[in-house]
Amino acid sequence: MNNLMLSSVLSMAGLAVLFASVLAFADKKLKVKEDPRVDEINHLLPGLNCGGCGFLSCHDLAEHIVKEGADPARCHVISNENREKLFEIVGAEAAAAYPKVPLVHCAARSENKEPVAEYSGTRTCRSADLAFGGGMRCEYGCTGFGDCVDACPFGALRMENGLPEVDMQKCTSCGKCVAACPRDIISLQEKKHEKLFYVACSSRDGAPRVREICPVGCIACGICEKLSPEGFFKVTDNLSHPDYSKQDRREEIEKLRAKCPTKVIKEV
Numbered sequence: 153m154n155n156l157m158l159s160s161v162l163s164m165a166g167l168a169v170l171f172a173s174v175l176a177f178a179d180k181k182l183k184v185k186e187d188p189r190v191d192e193i194n195h196l197l198p199g200l201n202c203g204g205c206g207f208l209s210c211h212d213l214a215e216h217i218v219k220e221g222a223d224p225a226r227c228h229v230i231s232n233e234n235r236e237k238l239f240e241i242v243g244a245e246a247a248a249a250y251p252k253v254p255l256v257h258c259a260a261r262s263e264n265k266e267p268v269a270e271y272s273g274t275r276t277c278r279s280a281d282l283a284f285g286g287g288m289r290c291e292y293g294c295t296g297f298g299d300c301v302d303a304c305p306f307g308a309l310r311m312e313n314g315l316p317e318v319d320m321q322k323c324t325s326c327g328k329c330v331a332a333c334p335r336d337i338i339s340l341q342e343k344k345h346e347k348l349f350y351v352a353c354s355s356r357d358g359a360p361r362v363r364e365i366c367p368v369g370c371i372a373c374g375i376c377e378k379l380s381p382e383g384f385f386k387v388t389d390n391l392s393h394p395d396y397s398k399q400d401r402r403e404e405i406e407k408l409r410a411k412c413p414t415k416v417i418k419e420v
Contacts, residue, residue, distance in 0.1 A: 187218050187219070189241055190214045190215050190218050190219075191214075192241055193213075193214040193217055193238055193241060193242075194211045194214040196230065196234040196235075196237055196238050196241075197210035197213065197214060197230060197234075197238075198210065198227070198229045198230055198231075198324075200324055202229065202305065202306070202328075203326050203327070203328065204227070204228060204229065204252075204325050204326035205226040205227050205228075206226065210227075213227065217238075217242060218242075224239055224242050224244060228250075228251055228252050228324075228325045229324045250342040250343055251325065251342070251343050252325035252340045252341065252342055252343070253318070253320060253325070253340070253341060253343045253348060253420055254318050254323060254325070254330065254339070254340055255338065255339050255340075255341055255348075255350045255352075255420065256294070256315065256318070256337060256352065257338070257339065257350070257351065257352055257353060257354045258292075258293045258294040258315065258337045258353060258354060259315070259352035259353060259368040259369075259415075259416060259418065260293045260294065260314070260315070260366055260368055260369070261314050261315050262314035262315075263313075264366060264367055264368050265293065265314060265366075266288070266289040266290065266364075266365040266366065267287050267288065267289065268284075268285075268287055268289045269284070269287040271283065271286040271287035273286075276299055277294075277295045277296075277297045277299040277300075277332075277333065277334050277335070278299060278334045280297055281295060281335060282334075289365040290355060290357075290365055290366055290369070291355075291357075292335060292337070292353075292354040292356065292357070293335070293354065293355070293369075294314065294315055294316070294335070295334075295335070296311065296314035298311045298316065299332045300316050300329035300332045300333050300338060301329075302332070303328045303329055303331070303332035304326075304329055305326070305328065306322050306323065306324055306326070307322055308320075308321075308323040308324070309329055316329070316338070325340055327340055342396070343420065344400075345399050345400050345402065346402065347399070347402055347419045348396070348399060348419065348420045349384075349394055349399055349405050349417060349418070350394055350396075350418055350419075350420070351370055351385075351391070351392050351393065351394060351416055351417055351418075352368075352416050352417075352418045353368075353370040353416045354391070355369050356389050356390050357369075357390060358390055359371040359372055359373065359390070362390075367414065368414055368415065368416060369414060370391050370392050370416045371413065371414060372387050372391060372392065373413060374387050374392075375408075375411050375413070376392050376408045376409075376412060377392065379407075379408055379411060380404070380405075382398060382401070383395055383398065384398055384401075384404070384405055384408060385408065385417075392416075392417075394417075
């Protein structure tokens with residue numbers, strides 16, 4: 153019996169050595185060598201794996217840059233120094249890069265939100281939006297339950313009196329807050345100048361209804377459009393829209409902002 157057990161153990165050990173040798177040989181012969189530039193670029197990227205570039209991770213972006221020619225400027229979090237090195241590796245000239253900032257297109261805090269019913273359902277924005285807007289009369293504004301805050305992996309958002317506030321120092325522009333909002337009131341925009349002006353409203357309701365249910369909403373009065381022949385703002389579908397490509401003339405836009413009757417034009 154002892155001889156049988158010994159031979160069994162030796163046989164298993166022999167098979168293990170044989171299989172290990174085969175696997176080692178296969179690994180050596182079949183291994184796909186990675187382009188060394190992938191590792192170089194990956195070390196230059198911030199390693200946050202935030203997904204703001206549209207890829208799964210920083211390493212995934214590095215692979216797509218090298219293998220498929222993905223735009224090396226897709227990472228907006230990388231330092232200027234590392235960004236220049238990255239462009240040197242891929243043999244391209246670095247264009248001007250600007251940070252992207254999240255803009256909250258709603259200005260209604262808790263005291264501004266006109267209720268139509270008491271909401272007692274699940275305390276998430278998505279659930280509230282499905283359940284008749286969580287009892288809010290405005291069908292476009294922030295429901296205030298903080299799905300965007302929960303989605304942010306960097307702690308760059310917090311709820312303040314029913315409205316998300318952004319900590320620009322922590323924000324990586326990953327876009328997870330944009331995807332988490334069921335009412336699409338958050339957008340990412342490039343900040344090319346000292347200030348970025350935007351409209352903190354998403355309502356498509358007409359002026360009479362907006363005046364009735366929200367004191368801080370856009371009433372589509374058109375003052376911002378009429379007083380700016382250069383086209384800084386344009387009113388369509390009962391809502392003013394800024395032209396983000398024309399924000400280098402800050403003083404003129406600030407004058408328009410002061411003329412807004414509901415003070416819905418904000419700045420970052």
